[in-house]
Amino acid sequence: xxxxxxYIALDILKNKIVIAYTxxxxxxxxxxxxxxxxxxxGALTVLNIVLLTVPLVSVLFTTIYVYNSNEFIxxxxxHPVKRSMIWKSLFAGLSASLVLAYLLGAGIPLVxxxxxxxxxxxxxxxxxxxxxxxxxxxxxxxxxxxxAKGIGVSIMxxxxxxxxxxxxxxxxxxxxxxxxxxKLVVMLSALSPIDLSRILVLxxxxxxxxxxxxxxxxxxxxxxxxxxxxxxxxxxxWIWIPFSLSLRKFxxxxx
Amino acid sequence: MITxxxxxxxxxxxxxxxxxxxxxxxxxxxxxxxxxxxxxxxxIKSILAMVLPDEGSIFxxxxxxxxxxxxxxxxxxxxxxxxxxxxxxIGQVIDMVAGIRSSSxxxxxxxxxxxxxxxxxxxxxxxxxGGTTQKVSATLAFMFRPQVLILDxxxxxxxxxxxxxxxxxxxxxxxxxxxxxxxSHLLSELxxxxxxxxxxxxxxxxxxxxxxELKNLTGQDTVAKSVLQLLKSGEIGVEL
Amino acid sequence: xxxxxxxxxxxxxxxIIDTIGRFLVLLPATLLxxxxxxxxxxxxxxxxxxxxxxxxxxxxxxxxxxIIVSKGLYKEGNLVIDKSVCLLGEGMPVIDGxxxxxxxxxxxxxxxxxxxxxxNSGRSAMSDPGGIKIYDSARVTVEGNELVDNFFGIxxxxxxxxxxxxxxxxxxxxxxxxxxxxxxxxxxxxxxISGNRISGHRDGIYxxxxxxxxxxxxxxxxxLRYGLHFMFSNDDSYxxxxxxxxxxxxxxxxxxxxxxxxNTFEENWGDSAYGLLLKEISDCFLSGNTFTRNTTGIFFDGxxxxxxxxxTLKSNGWAMRLQANCMDNKIRRNNFTGNTxxxxxxxxxxxxxxxxNYWDKYEGYDLDKDGVGDVPYxxxxxxxxxxxxxxxAMLLFRSFMINLLDKSEKLLPSLTPDNFIDRRPLTKxxxx
Numbered sequence: 001x002x003x004x005x006x007y008i009a010l011d012i013l014k015n016k017i018v019i020a021y022t023x024x025x026x027x028x029x030x031x032x033x034x035x036x037x038x039x040x041x042g043a044l045t046v047l048n049i050v051l052l053t054v055p056l057v058s059v060l061f062t063t064i065y066v067y068n069s070n071e072f073i074x075x076x077x078x079h080p081v082k083r084s085m086i087w088k089s090l091f092a093g094l095s096a097s098l099v100l101a102y103l104l105g106a107g108i109p110l111v112x113x114x115x116x117x118x119x120x121x122x123x124x125x126x127x128x129x130x131x132x133x134x135x136x137x138x139x140x141x142x143x144x145x146x147x148a149k150g151i152g153v154s155i156m157x158x159x160x161x162x163x164x165x166x167x168x169x170x171x172x173x174x175x176x177x178x179x180x181x182x183k184l185v186v187m188l189s190a191l192s193p194i195d196l197s198r199i200l201v202l203x204x205x206x207x208x209x210x211x212x213x214x215x216x217x218x219x220x221x222x223x224x225x226x227x228x229x230x231x232x233x234x235x236x237x238w239i240w241i242p243f244s245l246s247l248r249k250f251x252x253x254x255x
Numbered sequence: 256m257i258t259x260x261x262x263x264x265x266x267x268x269x270x271x272x273x274x275x276x277x278x279x280x281x282x283x284x285x286x287x288x289x290x291x292x293x294x295x296x297x298x299i300k301s302i303l304a305m306v307l308p309d310e311g312s313i314f315x316x317x318x319x320x321x322x323x324x325x326x327x328x329x330x331x332x333x334x335x336x337x338x339x340x341x342x343x344x345i346g347q348v349i350d351m352v353a354g355i356r357s358s359s360x361x362x363x364x365x366x367x368x369x370x371x372x373x374x375x376x377x378x379x380x381x382x383x384x385g386g387t388t389q390k391v392s393a394t395l396a397f398m399f400r401p402q403v404l405i406l407d408x409x410x411x412x413x414x415x416x417x418x419x420x421x422x423x424x425x426x427x428x429x430x431x432x433x434x435x436x437x438x439s440h441l442l443s444e445l446x447x448x449x450x451x452x453x454x455x456x457x458x459x460x461x462x463x464x465x466x467x468e469l470k471n472l473t474g475q476d477t478v479a480k481s482v483l484q485l486l487k488s489g490e491i492g493v494e495l
Numbered sequence: 496x497x498x499x500x501x502x503x504x505x506x507x508x509x510x511i512i513d514t515i516g517r518f519l520v521l522l523p524a525t526l527l528x529x530x531x532x533x534x535x536x537x538x539x540x541x542x543x544x545x546x547x548x549x550x551x552x553x554x555x556x557x558x559x560x561x562i563i564v565s566k567g568l569y570k571e572g573n574l575v576i577d578k579s580v581c582l583l584g585e586g587m588p589v590i591d592g593x594x595x596x597x598x599x600x601x602x603x604x605x606x607x608x609x610x611x612x613x614x615n616s617g618r619s620a621m622s623d624p625g626g627i628k629i630y631d632s633a634r635v636t637v638e639g640n641e642l643v644d645n646f647f648g649i650x651x652x653x654x655x656x657x658x659x660x661x662x663x664x665x666x667x668x669x670x671x672x673x674x675x676x677x678x679x680x681x682x683x684x685x686x687x688i689s690g691n692r693i694s695g696h697r698d699g700i701y702x703x704x705x706x707x708x709x710x711x712x713x714x715x716x717x718x719l720r721y722g723l724h725f726m727f728s729n730d731d732s733y734x735x736x737x738x739x740x741x742x743x744x745x746x747x748x749x750x751x752x753x754x755x756x757x758n759t760f761e762e763n764w765g766d767s768a769y770g771l772l773l774k775e776i777s778d779c780f781l782s783g784n785t786f787t788r789n790t791t792g793i794f795f796d797g798x799x800x801x802x803x804x805x806x807t808l809k810s811n812g813w814a815m816r817l818q819a820n821c822m823d824n825k826i827r828r829n830n831f832t833g834n835t836x837x838x839x840x841x842x843x844x845x846x847x848x849x850x851x852n853y854w855d856k857y858e859g860y861d862l863d864k865d866g867v868g869d870v871p872y873x874x875x876x877x878x879x880x881x882x883x884x885x886x887x888a889m890l891l892f893r894s895f896m897i898n899l900l901d902k903s904e905k906l907l908p909s910l911t912p913d914n915f916i917d918r919r920p921l922t923k924x925x926x927x
Contacts, residue, residue, distance in 0.1 A: 003354035071338030080328035166896035173885045254306040
């Protein structure tokens with residue numbers, strides 16, 4: 001595995017898109033902190049960027065990269081390498097470089113400008129988002145042979161988590177506004193990695209006071225040390241489930 | 256050495272392999288021929304476990320290849336169209352494959368030197384011509400002294416000189432006891448290499464015979480002519 | 496107890512102290528209220544002197560006398576001032592209530608208490624003991640004292656024309672019920688509360704049934720409940736005060752004709768914290784105030800005929816929330832910048848007037864360059880309506896979908912109420 005990983009990492013690090021992504025994140029974050037008059041608002045702006053671009057770039061870049069790695073995969077499978085090893089190396093390489101890009105781009109200004117707690121939560125959740133959406137992209141890429149279709153699927157996945165899911169939650173709020181569904185909805189929102197990360201970060205900023213009763217419920221569930229641990233376990237599940245599904249599928253795939 | 260038992264494979268409605276059984280022995284050099292889309296490549300990929308058959312099983316030295324990957328250390332494979340990671344250089348590809356194989360045996364550098372690969376080590380794969388890519392594929396296939404060689408259209412795209420070098424190398428490996436499986440459209444090219452012939456059609460095995468036996472049977476002096484004769488006599492349903 | 500020393504000594508001492516007092520100690524304000532009767536004396540209390548007890552001095556003195564308390568620690572239970580005297584501390588003497596007693600009870604008019612550190616009053620919800628408690632008196636001045644860890648700091652009931660000035664009032668309880676208010680005024684009139692610093696109490700300043708009074712230049716911060724709490728107190732004004740980080744901000748309730756000017760309301764973050772809560776009030780005037788970093792800058796509930804102008808609302812969650820039960824309020828020439836929501840409301844009927852405010856979220860244009868945007872501004876965002884109807888929807892705060900919704904509503908307003916509108920939004924902030 002280290003042998004393959006080395007070449008994958010080398011290849012990705014040379015990739016212009018990853019470099020551009022890092023620079024873009026850095027530009028956005030630095031200017032967000034530069035333009036906003038207090039760090040908390042800067043962090044909010046960065047949060048917006050992170051929640052939007054990190055999943056999008058992660059899912060798209062990974063999908064395209066996996067399709068473009070077909071040759072690489074074909075080359076390797078004729079040699080004595082376990083298929084699972086190839087897939088895992090590819091995933092590890094991609095996740096690591098996406099996380100690295102995020103940490104370099106957005107992480108440095110976050111650490112410099114925000115308090116350690118907020119910075120830590122944002123770094124961790126941003127990294128999780130990168131890896132989660134890489135895992136989803138692996139699933140999308142292995143499910144469809146056609147590259148265009150695969151990219152379409154991954155954009156749909158992103159659209160669903162970034163947009164449609166929240167719409168659905170909002171719809172439920174209105175449908176069941178006469179019932180005490182707060183707890184249910186809090187649980188529901190934990191089902192979207194983007195929402196979960198967003199709320200985790202918001203709870204660490206002083207705007208959390210605006211989130212009222214529901215925010216308080218969320219805080220009791222996910223704000224404590226146990227809750228935080230649970231949230232991170234949920235995020236881990238978001239990595240594990242799509243990736244292991246994709247792995248199972250890849251092992252049985254005809255090349 | 257390789258035993259194939261009743262394997263079938265479909266891609267959707269297309270039956271790529273239809274209940275094929277074969278016994279391939281060491282030292283043989285076998286030509287795998289048949290019209291386009293007859294399942295040659297699928298068969299090869301099945302042996303390499305790149306394609307997983309729907310039914311049947313393949314044994315390598317008596318061991319089922321399913322859930323095994325180490326047997327591939329003993330196979331050298333040269334694909335029809337070598338596809339490599341575009342951003343890697345030839346040197347990196349060779350290094351990487353060597354790293355994966357981690358073979359203790361001294362690598363076979365004959366083709367490497369004869370094709371002059373050392374001069375090209377820093378070239379990226381995407382910049383290579385089709386012929387050079389084939390040279391790299393061939394070099395990699397032979398480098399780790401495999402006991403089984405699987406060559407898919409090896410000479411396609413190679414210049415005559417390189418094709419000659421490769422042919423000599425194939426003969427030499429055969430003499431060293433290597434089982435060689437070649438697919439090619441040009442039977443005449445394989446004339447002096449092969450010891451056995453497999454003919455496939457529509458995913459089914461039509462013919463698997465020793466070359467000598469075949470020549471005796473048809474009364475022709477070359478393999479190409481023998482096959483033609485068979486085609487004419489209607490034993491094989493389509494024209495090549 | 497007998498008066499100390501012989502008559503001669505007393506007389507000489509009296510003259511000396513009186514002279515010094517006139518020049519050094521007495522401030523003009525005191526002079527206003529004291530028409531000193533002839534023959535008034537000065538009594539000196541010191542721990543090591545022959546007059547070592549304040550209570551004895553209080554018993555011995557008569558109207559118009561001055562008692563000077565020297566530096567030291569005095570534990571004398573409850574001290575009652577029932578004569579019109581001036582009680583002065585020298586070098587900040589400490590009077591300790593030992594957590595059992597009300598420390599100083601003023602039960603006579605024309606009393607001055609100055610320069611004392613009064614600490615550790617008793618705690619009782621029945622009698623509400625205070626560091627200094629003024630009962631039914633007029634013209635009492637409490638000035639330059641330090642009131643530390645008392646249940647109530649300064650408590651005035653049925654007081655008129657009293658002055659509470661330049662005191663430091665602080666406590667360190669953690670729970671609301673364990674703590675009284677810093678400066679508590681009840682059924683009083685014509686009070687002046689100025690230049691005090693209050694922290695750590697339940698309410699910083701508390702007014703109930705207090706009229707015609709002024710609260711000026713106080714700093715009230717880190718109190719457990721409200722920085723300033725107004726109930727049923729008409730015709731008052733509070734000007735240039737600073738309220739910061741109080742449990743629930745400032746509340747003005749059930750009151751008419753209050754003037755609120757040049758105050759700062761800052762950093763009141765919390766679930767139900769407001770910079771300023773206006774509940775059931777009317778005919779008030781708000782001007783020149785600054786609301787910064789509050790969950791809700793200013794909350795109007797059942798409040799009518801309030802003029803709000805030239806205020807700055809900056810970096811709040813909701814700059815203002817205007818409930819549907821508010822009428823005829825005029826909101827003009829205020830600056831709204833950097834707020835998450837400029838305005839929130841719980842209904843569609845709005846009978847209030849917004850005009851000539853500056854909204855940093857305004858994206859219109861001004862072709863004739865008169866400083867007034869040509870397109871009206873709708874300060875109510877779609878999301879703020881959604882949240883108002885469905886508070887759990889706050890969980891979607893900062894979600895991409897919400898941003899999109901808001902943007903599309905801005906372009907094609909269809910759900911936000913039509914009459915919630917500033918027809919003359921300014922293109923540049925109001926210069927204040």
